[in-house]
Amino acid sequence: MIDAPNMIEQLKSGDEKTIRRIYEDHKNGFLLFASRYALDKEELIDIYQDAVIALIENAKKGKIDELKSSLTTYLFGIGKFMIFQRLKKKNKTIPSDELEHFELEYDDYSEDEINIQLILLRESLKKLGEQCLKVLTLFYYEEKKLDEIQTLLGYSNKDVLKSQKSRCLKQLKDFTKK
Amino acid sequence: MENETLLHKYFEQQLSDEEKVLFTSLLQNDAAFAKEVEYQKNVKKAITLNEREALKQKLKSYEAKPKFRTAYWYSAAVVILFLGGITWFQLQRTSPEKLYQEYYQSYPNVVAPTVRGDNERNLKSDAFYEYDSGNYEKSLTLFSKIYADEGVDYALFYKAMSLLELERHEEAIASFDQFKTADNNAFSPFVKWYKALSYLKLNEKEKAVLLLQELAKEENPQQFKAKELLDVLK
Numbered sequence: 001m002i003d004a005p006n007m008i009e010q011l012k013s014g015d016e017k018t019i020r021r022i023y024e025d026h027k028n029g030f031l032l033f034a035s036r037y038a039l040d041k042e043e044l045i046d047i048y049q050d051a052v053i054a055l056i057e058n059a060k061k062g063k064i065d066e067l068k069s070s071l072t073t074y075l076f077g078i079g080k081f082m083i084f085q086r087l088k089k090k091n092k093t094i095p096s097d098e099l100e101h102f103e104l105e106y107d108d109y110s111e112d113e114i115n116i117q118l119i120l121l122r123e124s125l126k127k128l129g130e131q132c133l134k135v136l137t138l139f140y141y142e143e144k145k146l147d148e149i150q151t152l153l154g155y156s157n158k159d160v161l162k163s164q165k166s167r168c169l170k171q172l173k174d175f176t177k178k
Numbered sequence: 179m180e181n182e183t184l185l186h187k188y189f190e191q192q193l194s195d196e197e198k199v200l201f202t203s204l205l206q207n208d209a210a211f212a213k214e215v216e217y218q219k220n221v222k223k224a225i226t227l228n229e230r231e232a233l234k235q236k237l238k239s240y241e242a243k244p245k246f247r248t249a250y251w252y253s254a255a256v257v258i259l260f261l262g263g264i265t266w267f268q269l270q271r272t273s274p275e276k277l278y279q280e281y282y283q284s285y286p287n288v289v290a291p292t293v294r295g296d297n298e299r300n301l302k303s304d305a306f307y308e309y310d311s312g313n314y315e316k317s318l319t320l321f322s323k324i325y326a327d328e329g330v331d332y333a334l335f336y337k338a339m340s341l342l343e344l345e346r347h348e349e350a351i352a353s354f355d356q357f358k359t360a361d362n363n364a365f366s367p368f369v370k371w372y373k374a375l376s377y378l379k380l381n382e383k384e385k386a387v388l389l390l391q392e393l394a395k396e397e398n399p400q401q402f403k404a405k406e407l408l409d410v411l412k
Binding site: 016019020023024029032033035036045049050052053056057068069070072073076080107109115117118121122125128136137138139141143145146162167169172173 | 192221223226230238241307310311
């Protein structure tokens with residue numbers, strides 16, 4: 001069993017070794033567990049990767065700080081949830097006795113991938129300066145509060161951070177217009 | 179309150195009930211505000227999708243085959259290990275105790291992943307919580323109780339798994355025997371597999387082989403493992 005609190009801290013900091021270890025340590029177990037569903041191996045690997053991504057994202061958002069189970073169990077839970085979503089999309093039946101009430105706080109934006117404004121924004125983000133990207137990522141992706149970001153990035157007061165953030169948003173808007 | 183502060187609080191999920199009302203009314207009546215909310219929501223999505231894509235690329239790279247140079251060194255190492263190890267392995271491979279240790283792996287909790295807070299605690303989630311935490315004495319008691327009350331398969335299976343973890347193999351086999359092997363449910367291949375391992379541990383090789391042969395015969399999640407273990411046992 002992996003040592004959850006420590007692992008979660010390392011996931012939050014985006015530690016590469018930890019990510020790789022989690023990924024490789026659980027892959028075979030997951031494939032074994034998932035082999036009973038009607039999906040081929042490549043698709044299962046794809047789902048497994050998405051599950052690991054969701055795990056990292058929720059760790060960064062602080063959503064699993066109070067995790068009551070092992071990380072392994074949580075990861076498998078996400079994977080199972082995603083398998084069911086995939087089966088549903090393909091109109092395949094899901095074994096009804098297995099539909100446990102597993103709650104996953106995770107927005108599936110896959111429908112949005114074709115939204116034109118979003119495509120422009122995603123490109124523009126790549127042109128943004130490092131500091132701007134950091135501020136926006138902490139706020140919108142990691143869902144940190146402004147107070148936390150102020151401490152993390154060492155801003156002297158919240159107003160400086162706020163005006164920095166709105167400058168970044170404006171810059172992004174200008175990029176998108178071009 | 180300034181609109182900007184309201185927006186920050188919205189994304190921080192810190193709006194009070196009053197502020198939520200204000201927020202909704204602005205959304206309906208102030209077109210510029212609504213547009214800004216929409217824009218920032220898109221920024222959130224765009225950053226999220228970029229982050230996910232970057233991570234996905236990273237994970238995919240773990241799947242890539244090693245480059246030639248590395249592959250070369252790997253094969254060289256494998257050959258050396260193979261030649262060196264084969265003699266030792268020949269001596270060790272038939273020891274059932276060793277095989278048990280090599281093949282035994284805890285079976286994960288795949289029935290009731292417990293994720294959110296404490297609000298839905300019940301016997302089942304408690305049992306899995308103890309199992310996940312490695313408190314097998316406790317999980318044994320709880321799963322036994324669930325099985326006595328409800329007669330459900332998963333409780334019997336995890337009761338047996340708790341016994342295995344506690345190294346009480348005879349009792350584990352007795353629990354596995356309670357499964358109706360004719361029924362093919364999701365647990366059946368694992369019941370056979372762990373029962374076979376228990377027999378190995380108890381040095382009853384013939385009984386283990388019989389179960390493994392059943393597993394090797396038809397398609398199931400443990401088929402390959404069973405074949406592999408059978409080859410070693412021969």
